[in-house]
Amino acid sequence: MAEVRHILSLSGGKDSAALALYMRDQVPNMEYIFSDTRKELPETYEYLERIEDYLGKRVHRLNADLGFDHWYDVYGGMIPSNHRRWCTKMLKLKPFEDFVGDAPVLNYVGLRADENRSGYISHKSNITPVYPFQEAGLKLADIEEILQSSGVGMPPYTKWGRSRSGCFFCFYQQKIEWVRLKETYPALYEEAKAYEHPFEASGNTFTWSERESLAELEQPERMSAIKEEHRQRQAAKEAKGAELTLAQVFAREEAAEDVEGCLICTL
Ligand code: SF4
Known part of the structure; x- marks a missing residue:
């Protein structure tokens, strides 16, 4: 029987980061990976x-040569x-499955007890997802506590009002996040803009x-209009x-935070 591998995929987001810290002493032989699209925020x-x-421990960088x-x-x-979501498939899912190969794998996923997200995860038969935060009943406040008490802290993008990890030009970002990208990283905004030109096949x-x-x-x-609408x-x-109870406030924040179908990029 092949030995079971333990793999945790980091996205650059808070939940997978907190899970890595949380699991450090529980699974010493954990392999940590990060699928680098080469279009991440610096x-x-x-x-x-x-x-x-x-x-x-070193986090394995996948896609070192074949980025976006x-x-x-x-x-x-x-x-x-x-x-037309070829990016998640080719830049996140495929490198992960290539790295895993055919050995039996436990894949640690940072879904919390207070969320009900779904999205792209691998369905290869040798990969079994496990959800330690859900099993332990850990919620958003617990994840923030893990990050703060470790000294690692929240992902830096949260300081300038961005809600997600992943590519700086991710099409899932809200209009206000584009405005903030332009104000925070004008060169990256220009880089994103350069991709918007007529598609050869159709014009x-x-x-x-x-x-x-x-x-x-x-x-x-x-x-200005986007900022005003957001305000x-x-x-x-x-x-x-x-007028809401604390539980309702949390539930609402969770719903707002939910990133449809982008689990592997942003968790
Ligand atoms: S972060 Fe967005 S653009 Fe980047 S791979 Fe994921 S879905 Fe695609």
Whole structure:
């Protein structure tokens, strides 16, 4: 019988980071991996180093040579989207399955007890997902406590109002997150914008963000409007929150945080 391998995939997000710290002493032979799209935020690499320091172990970087641009060329220069989501498959799922091979594997997933997300995870028969946070009943506040008490802290992107790890141009980000990307990392915004050109096969121009190009979104009046819409939505939520119980507030925050179908990139 082949020996069972223990593998934990880090995304750069808080839940997988907290799970890595949580499991360090429970599974000493854990293998930690990170599928690098080569389009991650610069601060994600620094955060991974902090996690490695705590673990006392190196995190295997997958995709070292074949990042996003390789697959972008293979797919004929087509920007991925929710309906054309080749990126997760080729940059996250496939490298993970290649790394795993055919040996039996326990794959540790950072889903919490207070969330009900689903998304891309491997369904290979030799891979068995395990959910330590759910088994232990650990929720958002527990995950934050694990990160803070370890000294690793929350992922740096949370400080400038971004809600997700993964590629800086991820099409799942909200309009306000594009505005914040432009303000925080203008060069990365320009890089994302450069992908928006007519698709050779059809002549259509695909955009990262729904119904508008990044060139349109970055116009000062449009950025102001997005900020104002966001401010109004937040104010309405807060006003409504005043009437909610604490449990309802948590449930609402969880729903807002849920990233549809992007589990492997953002957990
Ligand atoms: S983070 Fe977004 S763009 Fe990057 S691989 Fe995942 S779904 Fe695709």
